[in-house]
Amino acid sequence: MLAKVRPAHAGRPFGAAGDGGTAGVPVARSLRERFTGRNAERLAPYVLIAPAVVVILLLRLWPLLLGVNFSFTGDGARNGQPVGLANYTELWNDPVFRTALRNVGLLILLLPVAVAVPGLLATFIFLKVPGHRFYRSVYFFPAVLSPVIVGAIFNLLLAFDGPLNAVLGAVGIDPVDWLGEPSIAIFSVVGVQIWATFGMGLVVFLSGFSTLDATLLDAARVDGASLRQVIWHVIIPGLSRTIQFVFVTTMIGLLTSMFGLLFIMTSGGPGGSTYLPEFYIWIQQGQMNRPALASAASTVLFLVMLLVGTAQIGLLRRAGRED
Amino acid sequence: MRTARFGRWALAVPMMVLALATIYPLVFTANVALKSQRDYVLDRFALTRSLQWGNLAEAWSNAGMARYFVNSLIVVGGAVALLLLLGSMAGFALSQLTFRGSRVLFLGCLAALLIPFQVIMVPLTRTMADAQVIDTYPGLILAYVAQFLPFTIYLMTSYYSGISKEIVDAARIDGNSPYGVYRRIMLPLGKAALLSVGVLDALFCWNDVLIALLMMPSSEHRTLMVGVTSLRGQYSNDIPTFAAGVLIAALPVLAVYVFFQRQIADGVTAGSTKG
Numbered sequence: 140m141l142a143k144v145r146p147a148h149a150g151r152p153f154g155a156a157g158d159g160g161t162a163g164v165p166v167a168r169s170l171r172e173r174f175t176g177r178n179a180e181r182l183a184p185y186v187l188i189a190p191a192v193v194v195i196l197l198l199r200l201w202p203l204l205l206g207v208n209f210s211f212t213g214d215g216a217r218n219g220q221p222v223g224l225a226n227y228t229e230l231w232n233d234p235v236f237r238t239a240l241r242n243v244g245l246l247i248l249l250l251p252v253a254v255a256v257p258g259l260l261a262t263f264i265f266l267k268v269p270g271h272r273f274y275r276s277v278y279f280f281p282a283v284l285s286p287v288i289v290g291a292i293f294n295l296l297l298a299f300d301g302p303l304n305a306v307l308g309a310v311g312i313d314p315v316d317w318l319g320e321p322s323i324a325i326f327s328v329v330g331v332q333i334w335a336t337f338g339m340g341l342v343v344f345l346s347g348f349s350t351l352d353a354t355l356l357d358a359a360r361v362d363g364a365s366l367r368q369v370i371w372h373v374i375i376p377g378l379s380r381t382i383q384f385v386f387v388t389t390m391i392g393l394l395t396s397m398f399g400l401l402f403i404m405t406s407g408g409p410g411g412s413t414y415l416p417e418f419y420i421w422i423q424q425g426q427m428n429r430p431a432l433a434s435a436a437s438t439v440l441f442l443v444m445l446l447v448g449t450a451q452i453g454l455l456r457r458a459g460r461e462d
Numbered sequence: 463m464r465t466a467r468f469g470r471w472a473l474a475v476p477m478m479v480l481a482l483a484t485i486y487p488l489v490f491t492a493n494v495a496l497k498s499q500r501d502y503v504l505d506r507f508a509l510t511r512s513l514q515w516g517n518l519a520e521a522w523s524n525a526g527m528a529r530y531f532v533n534s535l536i537v538v539g540g541a542v543a544l545l546l547l548l549g550s551m552a553g554f555a556l557s558q559l560t561f562r563g564s565r566v567l568f569l570g571c572l573a574a575l576l577i578p579f580q581v582i583m584v585p586l587t588r589t590m591a592d593a594q595v596i597d598t599y600p601g602l603i604l605a606y607v608a609q610f611l612p613f614t615i616y617l618m619t620s621y622y623s624g625i626s627k628e629i630v631d632a633a634r635i636d637g638n639s640p641y642g643v644y645r646r647i648m649l650p651l652g653k654a655a656l657l658s659v660g661v662l663d664a665l666f667c668w669n670d671v672l673i674a675l676l677m678m679p680s681s682e683h684r685t686l687m688v689g690v691t692s693l694r695g696q697y698s699n700d701i702p703t704f705a706a707g708v709l710i711a712a713l714p715v716l717a718v719y720v721f722f723q724r725q726i727a728d729g730v731t732a733g734s735t736k737g
Contacts, residue, residue, distance in 0.1 A: 183640035184561035191552035191611055192567060198586060198608035199574045205585035260480070263473045270474070276723060277481045280488075283719050283726060284712060285669030287687045291694065291708045292487045295494065295701065302490060302507060334484075339730055346731040384734040395578040399671045403691050417580040421672065424584050434584045441581040448576075 203441075210435035214428070226435035235407075236436065239414040242325055243443060246393045246415075253333050253389050254382070257340030262370060264341075265348040275345065279338035286399025289335045294318075294404055297327060321412035324405055328413055331404070332397055339392070340385045347381030348374075386451050394444055416440040488712070495705035502702050517706035525696060525703065527710050529682065530689030536599055537674075537685060538667045541606035545614045545663045546656050548607065553618025554648045558630050559640060568619065575612035579673060587676050602677040602685075606667045614659050617732055621655035622648065661722045662729040668715065686711045 213222040230236045260278065264271040281289060296302050297317035304314035317327040355377065359369050375382070398417050405413040407422065416436055423433035494502060495517055497510045521527050555561070556568050579586075586605070587596070595601030625648075633643045649656075671687040678685065684692065690711050697704040719726065 180640060181561075184555040184559040184564070187551040187555040187559070187640070187644065188567060191548045191571075191615060194548065194604075194608050194611055195571060195574045198589070198604070199577055199582065199612070200570070202582035202585040202589060203577055205589075206582055209585055260477070263477060266473075268474045268477055269471075274477055274481055277484050279723070279727065280716075280719055281484060283665055283669075284715055285671065285687050285690075287669070287671045287690050288708055288712045288715075291690055291704070292491050294694070295705065296487055296490065305507070338484075342727045343731050343734045346727070346734060381734055391578070395580055398580075399669075399687070402671065403694060417578075417672075420580055420583065421675075424587070425676070430584045430588070437581045437584060440578070444578065 206434045207438050209431055210438050212431050214431045218431075222431075226432050227439075229432060230435055230439065235411045235414055236416075236419055238411055239416050239419045240439075240443075242413070242415050243394065245325065246329065247390070247447060249329060249333075250386065250390055250393065253337070253393065254340060254385050256333065257337045257385065258344055258382070260337070261341050261344030261348060262374060264345060266366075275341070278341050281335045282338035282342075284335065286332075286335065286396065287403055289331060290400040290403035293327075293331045297331075318405055319409055321410045324409060325413045328397070328400055328404055329393075332393065332400060335400075336389070336392055340389055343385050343388070344378070344381060347378045351377045383451075387448060390447060390451065391444070394440070394447075416443070491705050491712075492709055494702055495709045497702050499700060499702055514702065517702045518710065520703050521693070521697075521707035521710055525689075525693055525707055526684075527686070527689055527693075527707055530684045530686045531710070533599075533678075533683060534668060534686040537602050537606065538664050540599065540603040541610075541667050542660050542664045544603065544607045545610055546660050548611060549614030549618045549659065550622075550649065550652055550656060551644065552615045553622050553652075554644050556615070556619045557622035558625070558627065558643075558648070571612050571615050575616060579609055583672070583676060590677060597678055597680050597683055599683075602674060605673050605677045606670070609673060610663050610666055614663060617659045617729065618652065618655060620732060621652060625651055657722075658725040658729045661718060661725050665715065665718065665726070 210226055211221055211223060212218070213220050213225070260274075264274055268274070298304075299314060299316055299319065303317065308314060315323065318324050351374070355373050356369070359373050364372070394415070395417060397415055398421065401407060401413060401415060401418045402421075407414045407418050416439065420433045420436045420440070423429040423436060490507075493510055494506065496513050496515070497506075497517075498512065498514050501508075501510060501512075552571075556564055556571075586608075590596050590601050590605065593601075595604065629647060629651075630643055633647050638646060669687060670685075671691065674685040674688050678688070681692070690707055693704055693707040697707070
């Protein structure tokens with residue numbers, strides 16, 4: 140997904156422009172230059188990149204290692220002592236963490252929906268439904284709002300005596316306890332997440348459409364292909380890279396950016412039914428004072444994301460080859 | 463494919479309904495925020511009959527949103543300035559300069575991009591506590607810089623690699639040092655990308671709640687989003703004031719969206735089609 144961006148390749152030294160003039164200059168001068176001009180120039184790239192490298196190394200890569208290491212040590216009285224896999228077995232036996240993992244499974248099952256919705260809408264917009272610019276602006280807006288704001292708004296909308304139930308009541312449907320019923324709450328939260336983020340996928344799809352080969356679409360049109368055929372035989376193969384990108388970014392979104400929603404909408408409840416790993420990690424670290432256990436959960440989350448990410452890319456790649 | 467006019471409208475109707483479903487929650491909140499407590503209890507749907515600006519004032523001053531707002535501005539401003547500086551310097555070096563290890567550094571940056579915050583939050587919080595920067599502005603700013611720097615570098619590198627090396631070479635012949643090239647050529651030429659990535663970084667920081675909760679625990683250091691979450695308990699019986707607080711937190715984002723929608727879209731789609 141990031142193939143074309145590469146650092147400058149060797150063989151075009153930055154200082155090349157000035158080299159011609161110094162060819163016949165006595166050694167003394169180039170020695171002096173080594174301590175001032177030339178050497179400073181050679182160091183320049185490192186000076187420019189050093190602050191970024193320090194920040195990323197110290198505050199992103201190093202903590203990853205620390206965390207994995209930390210997950211094999213104990214909490215509380217056994218702070219710092221190696222405990223082997225004890226944290227991981229505890230996680231496995233914790234019904235709350237199991238619920239969190241089950242919810243991750245649910246998210247992965249719902250992932251195709253979360254990708255298909257913006258994909259279909261983008262197709263319609265691309266086929267120039269009247270007012271497409273308006274739709275693009277409207278659909279994209281919730282995607283830039285904070286999950287906290289979105290969650291706060293939906294707290295009001297999904298309240299038992301709130302607007303949604305009032306609308307349902309008007310057509311004769313009994314009110315639903317959207318956030319208070321364990322079997323429903325997780326679907327409410329995921330639904331809100333999809334409402335809030337489909338605009339992101341939509342914009343990515345639209346930018347993919349703008350790279351589609353227009354002559355292919357015209358040819359399909361001349362041949363009298365139906366909308367379904369066009370989607371299946373022209374758009375999907377032509378956008379395989381975009382679809383892959385949306386799959387991966389949507390999955391990352393579902394697995395790692397729902398904290399704000401959970402925090403304000405359900406706090407993991409009712410009865411722990413809306414826990415996700417990220418919320419579990421936060422509770423164990425902050426509320427339960429079990430940082431080592433939280434680290435183990437972090438490591439599991441990381442593995443899940445690696446696994447799902449590679450599997451998806453592999454699957455999509457194979458599907459792309461068959462076309 | 464060549465949808466007849468009728469077919470087009472058949473699509474347009476559900477899309478209009480969906481657009482309404484997207485806008486309605488926001489309109490509902492704005493409407494509630496301007497209602498009196500009594501009106502809200504009597505009828506929460508009807509358009510407000512009087513404009514209760516007092517709700518906004520209450521949320522702004524008594525609920526502390528003003529303070530949280532300033533906190534957010536300080537942190538977002540600091541973080542975005544640092545992100546753009548470090549990101550453009552690194553992006554320039556990685557895309558235009560030749561040096562040993564540039565490839566490894568670029569790959570390391572991409573690897574860092576793929577590490578979610580949740581995975582490193584426990585050790586990071588410890589490190590920050592050890593460095594005694596928990597609950598300080600620099601601490602939260604640093605945490606945001608670390609979180610969004612890989613993305614910023616990636617975007618700046620990809621933008622700068624589209625700039626012809628001849629421009630850089632010409633500037634070198636004119637006697638500019640690499641730093642001079644960065645300052646006189648790359649910064650001005652990178653304006654569009656800096657604006658796009660800067661707006662996105664600002665939104666990321668402004669919208670975050672998890673990092674802020676961990677790095678700025680005390681109540682006087684709350685950022686606006688953390689403030690919204692605390693408002694909920696505080697005004698659980700006064701929904702109009704709660705809605706007013708939510709509105710205050712959402713309005714700056716709406717303003718940014720209206721002015722910079724294009725830049726935001728450019729940023730989030732970077733990497734999705736090319737390459």
